[in-house]
Amino acid sequence: MVRRSGRRPGNQDTRQDILAAAREVFAEKGFDKASIRAIATAAEVDPALVHHYFGTKEKLFLESMEVPVNPAELVPKALAGPREEAGERLTRLVLSVWDSPAGAAAVAMLRSAMSNDWTARLLREFIVTQVLRRAITELDMPRDEAPMRASLLATQIGGLAVVRYVLKVEPVASADPEILVRAIAPTVQRYLTGEIT
Amino acid sequence: MVRRSGRRPGNQDTRQDILAAAREVFAEKGFDKASIRAIATAAEVDPALVHHYFGTKEKLFLESMEVPVNPAELVPKALAGPREEAGERLTRLVLSVWDSPAGAAAVAMLRSAMSNDWTARLLREFIVTQVLRRAITELDMPRDEAPMRASLLATQIGGLAVVRYVLKVEPVASADPEILVRAIAPTVQRYLTGEIT
Numbered sequence: 121m122v123r124r125s126g127r128r129p130g131n132q133d134t135r136q137d138i139l140a141a142a143r144e145v146f147a148e149k150g151f152d153k154a155s156i157r158a159i160a161t162a163a164e165v166d167p168a169l170v171h172h173y174f175g176t177k178e179k180l181f182l183e184s185m186e187v188p189v190n191p192a193e194l195v196p197k198a199l200a201g202p203r204e205e206a207g208e209r210l211t212r213l214v215l216s217v218w219d220s221p222a223g224a225a226a227v228a229m230l231r232s233a234m235s236n237d238w239t240a241r242l243l244r245e246f247i248v249t250q251v252l253r254r255a256i257t258e259l260d261m262p263r264d265e266a267p268m269r270a271s272l273l274a275t276q277i278g279g280l281a282v283v284r285y286v287l288k289v290e291p292v293a294s295a296d297p298e299i300l301v302r303a304i305a306p307t308v309q310r311y312l313t314g315e316i317t
Numbered sequence: 318m319v320r321r322s323g324r325r326p327g328n329q330d331t332r333q334d335i336l337a338a339a340r341e342v343f344a345e346k347g348f349d350k351a352s353i354r355a356i357a358t359a360a361e362v363d364p365a366l367v368h369h370y371f372g373t374k375e376k377l378f379l380e381s382m383e384v385p386v387n388p389a390e391l392v393p394k395a396l397a398g399p400r401e402e403a404g405e406r407l408t409r410l411v412l413s414v415w416d417s418p419a420g421a422a423a424v425a426m427l428r429s430a431m432s433n434d435w436t437a438r439l440l441r442e443f444i445v446t447q448v449l450r451r452a453i454t455e456l457d458m459p460r461d462e463a464p465m466r467a468s469l470l471a472t473q474i475g476g477l478a479v480v481r482y483v484l485k486v487e488p489v490a491s492a493d494p495e496i497l498v499r500a501i502a503p504t505v506q507r508y509l510t511g512e513i514t
Contacts, residue, residue, distance in 0.1 A: 267487065287441050287475070289468045302514055317496075
């Protein structure tokens with residue numbers, strides 16, 4: 121296929137403009153307060169076009185962050201089943217996503233979030249609204265404890281990512297996933313359902 | 318005091334040259350394999366001068382990383398006392414250092430290590446040789462378990478730093494340190510002395 125010029129087709133440009141505007145608005149206002157309307161305004165397009173290209177606000181958010189997996193499917197799947205094994209299943213899921221080819225994008229995002237406040241805000245919005253909030257719903261956590269449990273969970277899961285994939289401290293960096301599941305799942309389980317005060 | 322030109326006095330330049338060379342050699346070879354001689358060669362000075370300015374290799378390492386506290390004093394202090402309270406004391410120590418003005422430097426280092434492999438190697442050397450190795454000695458851990466325990470410890474302590482100071486996920490970001498000690502110390506204790514397999 122030969123194009124007349126180096127310029128991408130118009131609708132591709134529009135898509136990219138919308139995604140760039142979405143990243144900006146989500147980082148600035150947070151996921152909950154960002155609206156399709158505000159994103160459309162920032163991209164100088166009609167809101168209907170945003171809906172047409174991306175569907176829901178959530179789908180737009182995931183696309184704008186180039187998330188290679190769908191937390192809406194994965195998190196409930198990991199947490200379904202006996203409550204006392206949720207920590208084990210969640211730890212195993214996280215390792216299987218990160219150890220997969222899709223994991224490289226997640227690690228790149230984490231690296232970037234460390235040195236860039238804007239990316240940090242996007243990542244925090246992703247962790248809170250797409251992962252932790254779903255975990256809270258799935259496990260039917262008491263509402264007053266949920267935010268603390270969720271952010272404690274983030275300390276252990278985030279720290280595992282940093283040590284295994286970024287700093288590469290051995291033996292965690294090269295350990296078989298099941299060894300890490302046995303070591304770390306009890307922590308994840310306690311943050312999800314155990315004693316934390 | 319008025320100087321003739323903008324150039325710093327000769328010995329200041331030499332100190333800075335040695336520190337720059339030290340960062341390079343420590344990152345490349347790791348703490349254990351880096352020698353004062355190799356650092357002196359990289360800085361194009363006599364090894365005796367390196368000893369004269371910085372004393373031991375360890376002191377040179379801490380100065381080259383601009384570490385504002387001395388792990389050789391802090392870690393044994395935190396881990397002295399009843400073994401079953403080591404997790405609590407270590408968690409409290411870590412939070413008190415990071416919450417202090419000195420903590421800003423540690424957070425800057427962590428941020429930088431995420432986006433820069435060279436800084437990541439330096440930070441890993443610092444964590445392993447200055448913090449984890451001392452913790453292993455103080456607690457007299459079984460030698461075959463020590464590396465895994467130490468790097469698991471790094472996942473929880475590192476993750477706490479990332480969530481509280483870099484990503485700033487609430488409520489962990491603003492929580493009173495003692496609330497975090499109660500929530501996280503049992504994890505630290507388990508990685509230090511409990512069941513991990």
